[in-house]
Amino acid sequence: xxxxxxxxxxxxxxxxxxxxxxxxxxxxxxxxxxxxxxxxxxxxxxxxxxxxxxxxxxxxxxxxxxxxxxxxxxxxxxxxxxxxxxxxxxxxxxxxxxxxxxxxxxxxxxxxxxxxxxxxxxxxxxxxxxxxxxxxxxxxxxxxxxxxxxxxxxxxxxxxxxxxxxxxxxxxxxxxxxxxxxxxxxxxxxxxxxxxxxxxxxxxxxxxxxxxxxxxxxxxxxxxxxxxxxxxxxxxxxxxxxxxxxxxxxxxxxxxxxxxxxxxxxxxxxxxxxxxxxxxxxxxxxxxxxxxxxxxxxxxxxxxxxxxxxxxxxxxxxxxxxxxxxxxxxxxxxxxxxxxxxxxxxxxxxx
Amino acid sequence: xxxxxxxxxxxxxxxxxxxxxxxxxxxxxxxxxxxxxxxxxxxxxxxxxxxxxxxxxxxxxxxxxxxxxxxxxxxxxxxxxxxxxxxxxxxxxxxxxxxxxxxxxxxxxxxxxxxxxxxxxxxxxxxxxxxxxxxxxxxxxxxxxxxxxxxxxxxxxxxxxxxxxxxxxxxxxxxxxxxxxxxxxxxxxxxxxxxxxxxxxxxxxxxxxxxxxxxxxxxxxxxxxxxxxxxxxxxxxxxxxxxxxxxxxxxxxxxxxxxxxxxxxxxxxxxxxxxxxxxxxxxxxxxxxxxxxxxxxxxxxxxxxxxxxxxxxxxxxxxxxxxxxxxxxxxxxxxxxxxxxxxxxxxxxxx
Numbered sequence: 199x200x201x202x203x204x205x206x207x208x209x210x211x212x213x214x215x216x217x218x219x220x221x222x223x224x225x226x227x228x229x230x231x232x233x234x235x236x237x238x239x240x241x242x243x244x245x246x247x248x249x250x251x252x253x254x255x256x257x258x259x260x261x262x263x264x265x266x267x268x269x270x271x272x273x274x275x276x277x278x279x280x281x282x283x284x285x286x287x288x289x290x291x292x293x294x295x296x297x298x299x300x301x302x303x304x305x306x307x308x309x310x311x312x313x314x315x316x317x318x319x320x321x322x323x324x325x326x327x328x329x330x331x332x333x334x335x336x337x338x339x340x341x342x343x344x345x346x347x348x349x350x351x352x353x354x355x356x357x358x359x360x361x362x363x364x365x366x367x368x369x370x371x372x373x374x375x376x377x378x379x380x381x382x383x384x385x386x387x388x389x390x391x392x393x394x395x396x397x398x399x400x401x402x403x404x405x406x407x408x409x410x411x412x413x414x415x416x417x418x419x420x421x422x423x424x425x426x427x428x429x430x431x432x433x434x435x436x437x438x439x440x441x442x443x444x445x446x447x448x449x450x451x452x453x454x455x456x457x458x459x460x461x462x463x464x465x466x467x468x469x470x471x472x473x474x475x476x477x478x479x480x481x482x483x484x485x486x487x488x489x490x491x492x493x494x495x496x497x498x499x500x501x502x503x504x505x506x507x508x509x510x511x512x513x514x515x516x517x518x519x520x521x522x523x524x525x526x527x528x529x530x531x532x533x534x535x536x537x538x539x540x541x542x543x544x545x546x547x548x549x
Numbered sequence: 550x551x552x553x554x555x556x557x558x559x560x561x562x563x564x565x566x567x568x569x570x571x572x573x574x575x576x577x578x579x580x581x582x583x584x585x586x587x588x589x590x591x592x593x594x595x596x597x598x599x600x601x602x603x604x605x606x607x608x609x610x611x612x613x614x615x616x617x618x619x620x621x622x623x624x625x626x627x628x629x630x631x632x633x634x635x636x637x638x639x640x641x642x643x644x645x646x647x648x649x650x651x652x653x654x655x656x657x658x659x660x661x662x663x664x665x666x667x668x669x670x671x672x673x674x675x676x677x678x679x680x681x682x683x684x685x686x687x688x689x690x691x692x693x694x695x696x697x698x699x700x701x702x703x704x705x706x707x708x709x710x711x712x713x714x715x716x717x718x719x720x721x722x723x724x725x726x727x728x729x730x731x732x733x734x735x736x737x738x739x740x741x742x743x744x745x746x747x748x749x750x751x752x753x754x755x756x757x758x759x760x761x762x763x764x765x766x767x768x769x770x771x772x773x774x775x776x777x778x779x780x781x782x783x784x785x786x787x788x789x790x791x792x793x794x795x796x797x798x799x800x801x802x803x804x805x806x807x808x809x810x811x812x813x814x815x816x817x818x819x820x821x822x823x824x825x826x827x828x829x830x831x832x833x834x835x836x837x838x839x840x841x842x843x844x845x846x847x848x849x850x851x852x853x854x855x856x857x858x859x860x861x862x863x864x865x866x867x868x869x870x871x872x873x874x875x876x877x878x879x880x881x882x883x884x885x886x887x888x889x890x891x892x893x894x895x896x897x898x899x900x
Contacts (some may be wrong), residue, residue: 233647233680244603244647244682244700252595252603256683256698258651262690296595300609300696331595332607339613345651345696347607349595 251357253350255286261341268392269385272311274413275344276318282439283348284326285417285492289437290359292352293422296331297323300345302338315344326419356431358496363434363453367497369516370432370506372421374465375442376481379488380473381405381412407469415492421511428505432496443486444539445495447525453497456523459516459537461530486527487540602708604701606637612692619743620736623662625764626695627669633790634699635677636768636843640788641710643703644773647682648674651696653689666695677770707782709847714785714804718848720867721783721857723772725816726793727832730839731824732756732763758820766843772862779856783847794837795890796846798876804848807874810867810888812881837878838891 233244244252259265259279267275280297287294299319303312312335323330328348384405391398402409417437425432434453436445442464450457464485474481497518498506506512516528525537595603610616610630618626631648638645650670654663663686674681679699735756742749753760768788776783785804787796793815801808815836825832848869849857857863867879876888 233682254605254647254649254683254698254700256649256651256685256696258653258685258687258694258696260653260687260689260694263653263688296605298605298607298698300607302609302611302614302694332605334607334609336609336611337614338611340691343609343611343653343694345607345609347605347649347698349605 250351251292251354253287253290253292253352253357254347255283256345256347257283257286259344259346261343266385266389267342269389270413272314273318273321276315276320277322277414278318279344279346280319280322280326280328280348281415281417281492283346284322284328284419285437285439285494287348287350288418288422289435289494290350290352291356291422291425291432291435292350294326294328294348294350294417294419296329296349298332298347299330300334300336302336302343304338304340304342307342315342326417358432358435359452360434360436360449361452362432363449363455363497363518364499365455365518365520366500367433367518368500368503368514369446369457369459369518370496370498370512371438371442371465371493371515372418372495372511372513373491373493374467374470375438375491375493376470376474376485376488377408377411377467378415378490378492379412379441379484380470380477381408381410382490383477384409384473385412405469405473407467408473412490415490417492418494421494424509424511428502428509430498430502430505432498435494435496438489438491438493438495440489441487441540442495443537446537447539449495449497450518450521450525453518454521456519456521457516457525457537458519458523459527461527463513463515465513465515482527482529486537601702602643602705604638604641604643604703604708605698606634607696607698608634608637610695610697612694617736617740618693620740621764623665624669624672627666627671628673628765629669630695630697631670631673631677631679631699632766632768632843633841634697635673635679635770636788636790638699638701639769639773640786640845641701641703642707642773642776642783642786643701645677645679645699645701645768645770647680647700649683649698650681651685651687653687653694655689655691655693658693666693677768709783709786710803711785711787711800712803713783714800714806714848714869715850716806716869716871717851718784718869719851719854719865720797720808720810720869721847721849721863722789722793722816722844722866723769723846723862723864724842724844725818725821726789726842726844727821727825727836727839728759728762728818729766729841729843730763730792730835731821731828732759732761733841734828735760735824736763756820756824758818759824763841766841768843769845772845775860775862779853779860781849781853781856783849786845786847789840789842789844789846791840792838792891793846794888797888798890800846800848801869801872801876804869805872807870807872808867808876808888809870809874810878812878814864814866816864816866833878833880837888 244254261267265275279299283297284294301312301315319330322328384402388400388402391400434449436448438445446457446459461482464482466481466485470484471481474484526534527537528534595605612618616626630650634648635645652663652666670681673679735753739751739753742751785800787799789796797808797810812833815833817832817836821835822832825835877885878888879885
């Protein structure tokens with residue numbers, strides 16, 4: 199009755215998340231012509247007709263792995279659970295249209311807690327114009343688990359994959375980065391303070407922006423609309439959920455190219471810079487490896503540069519090279535250092 | 550920093566799963582014309598074009614809530630996680646085409662365990678001709694969590710909802726029911742025996758069918774094909790995951806009709822009957838309230854009866870009445886008793 203215990207036990211840590219998915223799914227065949235793009239991008243692309251393609255993406259959020267309810271309000275959590283999935287849809291240059299939401303909870307959660315969670319989901323659905331079209335609620339033996347699947351649509355000719363970057367393309371990032379990670383550091387610090395002195399009333403007004411970026415991130419639907427308006431179709435695109443380093447490496451590997459990024463060009467909010475100084479951390483390290491920014495990282499053809507030049511939402515941070523040139527960051531001091539994926543989980547020691 | 554604690558705490562048990570979903574989603578608006586059918590059926594129906602409709606459904610499986618790894622081999626679990634979702638797609642009279650699979654595991658699982666799980670997923674995908682188009686793997690603080698989303702396609706005119714049953718329609722069930730629940734009883738009994746005497750070598754050969762129905766259920770893709778071949782379009786359909794009672798109540802409520810089911814017509818496998826005798830349980834109670842059979846329960850127009858008559862896969866078990874007549878079971882002794890939803894979880898005391 200009990201399954202055979204395989205004597206070989208390879209610890210999961212040896213693979214890491216991406217290695218694990220590749221390893222586990224490498225034998226899966228594509229059988230339907232409607233499956234245009236399967237595992238390996240931000241979302242799957244399905245083509246059921248001649249006009250629109252459908253994108254599908256899914257994420258699983260686990261208490262004490264992805265969120266800490268001691269400082270994350272449930273309404274914010276519901277909002278964020280939707281956002282992280284929409285961000286993947288927008289990274290395909292698609293418009294998100296529907297989501298399904300599954301939730302598992304232990305009996306320590308009263309109805310009102312779930313109402314808060316769903317209020318956040320509803321708010322995100324309203325703001326981003328999404329239909330919640332299904333889901334599942336069930337019990338959990340321990341904490342809270344949220345699984346969201348998002349579906350989007352996009353004209354066939356508009357889909358942007360990770361694999362289209364070409365040498366000499368410009369590397370462009372939306373908004374600014376590193377803030378969500380520094381917001382998390384503030385929240386973790388205040389949690390420790392609260393443990394020692396529950397009466398403390400911290401003044402967090404100087405951290406408003408970075409805390410909001412952590413607790414209530416937005417997905418860049420506006421950037422997809424902006425690109426459409428500017429008539430710019432990126433050659434490749436990805437959302438920044440694990441940090442700039444790890445995302446640009448995805449683009450380079452899947453596009454078979456190299457990259458040079460310029461430290462001085464990376465857009466940082468002043469609160470990120472001042473908080474990094476306070477924490478005595480290098481802000482570039484945070485920009486490269488801090489996660490959860492949900493900005494869009496893309497490559498565009500040089501000839502599109504005049505269209506985006508001076509736009510406050512988009513910053514050119516480097517350019518794509520031949521693969522043989524490798525992947526490097528050019529520092530403020532003009533040092534050339536290799537780009538390595540660490541990812542925010544490694545920084546954060548959560549996984 | 551900490552969210553407001555709402556003083557009102559309504560225990561979740563007061564609502565039950567269906568009440569909870571209704572309660573939590575009642576304010577969600579439908580914004581897209583592409584959302585044809587949202588929450589409230591086996592799957593959501595999306596229409597992105599003029600030819601095919603797309604169905605999407607999702608399920609979350611949690612260790613020690615939905616499965617017990619002390620007797621469920623991981624390969625079977627992976628297979629079953631896919632099947633339970635495909636069953637929902639077939640219940641729409643659709644063909645399943647893609648799935649996404651997300652998995653969270655604690656570090657007590659070695660790679661080989663996840664390989665077994667994915668081998669089961671792959672086997673189901675092969676047999677049912679499904680593309681695995683996405684997913685997420687992450688860590689869990691405790692047990693194993695699996696979230697599957699399935700997508701299917703169906704010609705617009707072929708979609709079957711729960712809401713189309715009409716008075717005088719026949720109630721038809723595929724296969725036989727109650728077996729999965731009795732298989733679970735055997736497995737639970739053997740687990741207790743094993744705890745007392747780990748050396749025991751139980752002879753389970755007389756329970757092969759019911760154990761297989763529990764550990765490795767199938768989804769009735771063949772029934773969707775059969776109905777197509779017989780040119781029968783059910784007026785309503787649902788898959789039997791929670792027990793016949795609860796499913797027929799769904800159909801009646803959503804179709805605004807009543808029903809009369811005949812105890813003597815309910816198809817039971819001989820192993821179910823003998824095992825019920827052994828456990829001194831009434832087999833009709835099990836058929837009505839035992840779950841996880843993944844058979845299809847449908848209603849068909851009387852004029853379609855000649856097309857299904859004598860087909861060994863389909864059994865007529867009753868007929869639809871006006872709503873005012875209520876929902877009843879006519880027993881072997883011609884007693885008329887009301888049909889009440891208990892569901893297998895209630896029977897099983899798992900939730």
